[in-house]
Amino acid sequence: MAQAAEKKITRTELPPAVQKAADAEAQGATARGYSTEVENGRREYEMEMMVNGHTRDVTFAADGNIIEIEQSVELDSLSPAVRSALRQRAGSGKILGVESLTKKGAIVAYEAKVARDGKRLEVQVGPDGQRLDHEE
Numbered sequence: 661m662a663q664a665a666e667k668k669i670t671r672t673e674l675p676p677a678v679q680k681a682a683d684a685e686a687q688g689a690t691a692r693g694y695s696t697e698v699e700n701g702r703r704e705y706e707m708e709m710m711v712n713g714h715t716r717d718v719t720f721a722a723d724g725n726i727i728e729i730e731q732s733v734e735l736d737s738l739s740p741a742v743r744s745a746l747r748q749r750a751g752s753g754k755i756l757g758v759e760s761l762t763k764k765g766a767i768v769a770y771e772a773k774v775a776r777d778g779k780r781l782e783v784q785v786g787p788d789g790q791r792l793d794h795e796e
Contacts, residue, residue, distance in 0.1 A: 666697040666706075674705055677724030682707045685718050685726075715759075729762040733770070741789035742770055749783035750774045761796050769796040 671694055674682060682694070682705075689709040696705050704727060705720045711731075719727040735743060735758050746755060753776025761769045767787045774781050786792050 666695045669694050669696050669705075675722050675724075678705045678720045678722065681720055681724035681726065682718070685709075689716065727763070730759045730771075731762070733758050733760050735772075738770065739789065742785060742787075743789075745785040745789035745791075746770060746772045746783065749785060750776070752776060753781070756780075763796070771796075 671679060671682070671691070673696075674694060682691075685707065686709055689711040692708040692710060694705065694707050696703060698704070703722050705722070706717055707720070708715065708717050710716070714732045715730075716732070717730040719729075721727055735746070735755060738746075738758065746758065750772060753774040756773045756775055758770055758772045760767050761771055761784075769784045769786055769792060771782050771784045774783055784792055784795055
């Protein structure tokens with residue numbers, strides 16, 4: 661199944677249900693942009709925002725329901741088990757930033773952006789630092 665590339669859009673191009681949900685999520689935040697793409701055969705919409713100096717990206721279904729929230733977090737704010745697991749997965753690489761991934765109201769993973777051997781990659785661990793069966 662072909663995947664459409666992410667396309668930048670304006671708030672007014674969001675379906676009404678997504679506009680309403682996005683406005684509710686943006687309370688106290690600064691909206692930075694909107695995009696849309698097809699994931700697994702369904703159209704999704706994403707709003708990028710800043711909240712208290714942290715990035716927060718919320719992905720919505722066309723009906724306005726939240727699919728996923730990615731929010732930047734400080735590595736030092738995570739539990740020792742999560743920090744250790746991310747460092748282990750990063751290996752000799754440098755952790756550039758960490759995001760929490762939330763689905764259905766619960767953190768399902770932490771994702772670190774890593775620079776290693778001149779390349780950038782992402783590594784994930786579960787909410788307790790455990791290895792994941794599949795990437796979130």
